Amino acid sequence: MPDEPLLRARSLSVGYGEEPVCAPVDLDVRPGEGVAVIGANGTGKSTFLRTVLGLQEPLGGRVSLLGSPPDPRTGEVRAAVASVLGDDAFFPALTVTEHLLLTALGHRVPEAREIVTDLVEDFGLADRADALPSALSSGQRRRVLLAAAFVRPRSLLVLDEPEQRLDAGMRNRLAEMLVQEREDGGAVLVASHDPVLVERAATRVVLLHDDGVQVLDPAAGAAAIAAL
Numbered sequence: 001m002p003d004e005p006l007l008r009a010r011s012l013s014v015g016y017g018e019e020p021v022c023a024p025v026d027l028d029v030r031p032g033e034g035v036a037v038i039g040a041n042g043t044g045k046s047t048f049l050r051t052v053l054g055l056q057e058p059l060g061g062r063v064s065l066l067g068s069p070p071d072p073r074t075g076e077v078r079a080a081v082a083s084v085l086g087d088d089a090f091f092p093a094l095t096v097t098e099h100l101l102l103t104a105l106g107h108r109v110p111e112a113r114e115i116v117t118d119l120v121e122d123f124g125l126a127d128r129a130d131a132l133p134s135a136l137s138s139g140q141r142r143r144v145l146l147a148a149a150f151v152r153p154r155s156l157l158v159l160d161e162p163e164q165r166l167d168a169g170m171r172n173r174l175a176e177m178l179v180q181e182r183e184d185g186g187a188v189l190v191a192s193h194d195p196v197l198v199e200r201a202a203t204r205v206v207l208l209h210d211d212g213v214q215v216l217d218p219a220a221g222a223a224a225i226a227a228l
Ligand SMILES: Nc1ncnc2c1ncn2[C@@H]1O[C@H](COP(=O)(O)OP(=O)(O)OP(=O)(O)O)[C@@H](O)[C@H]1O
Pocket: 016, 021, 039, 040, 041, 042, 043, 044, 045, 046, 047, 048
């Protein structure tokens, strides 16, 4: 279907057991859009992201990713959807550069070495390029995980609180990268507590509550974060 969004949720209820963690969500995410999901701690942002990625079952309603029920195992989803959630998994004997090269080569990125070198620079890791994960700070490990999402082809980028453990300079650069992503026709879905990131990178904001879901413009979304 030509008008099919990358992601569509209709009355999507997410949670654990029988218990929804927030009100049902309606959402479409299309190329060129940046959607930020905001809300107080425990309102279901991560649960929502995991559900739309097919990592957990919805409690009710409908969700489609690339036009089908989300399944992270399909080649189509693996090729088009890059995500960084809360997990922190590394090969202990591979350096920063080797992790990024592995990801790039696994996704058949042409000129992988050049792209990895540029991203190592963009993520402020040039002086740690040959370091093993055990020799990185927590913020540097976070940068490697984020760089791995940017090193591979993608139509939809899904990030769960990417600002975590990043300093102010890196948060600003990340916001710029997300704007560029949209301007290049990519789509971004990001859960965040960072008002600056949300105001700059989002085109639309979804505020999760127990009793309802509000759609806000980016400035109102940033103000809502400050008031949580
Ligand atoms: N595996 C689980 N089993 C049962 N309940 C869970 C599980 N994981 C999370 N929860 C609960 O679900 C609710 C939503 O959690 P979630 O992590 O989605 O919130 P969040 O909005 O991402 O929070 P934060 O801003 O703190 O990251 C919370 O009340 C949490 O305690």
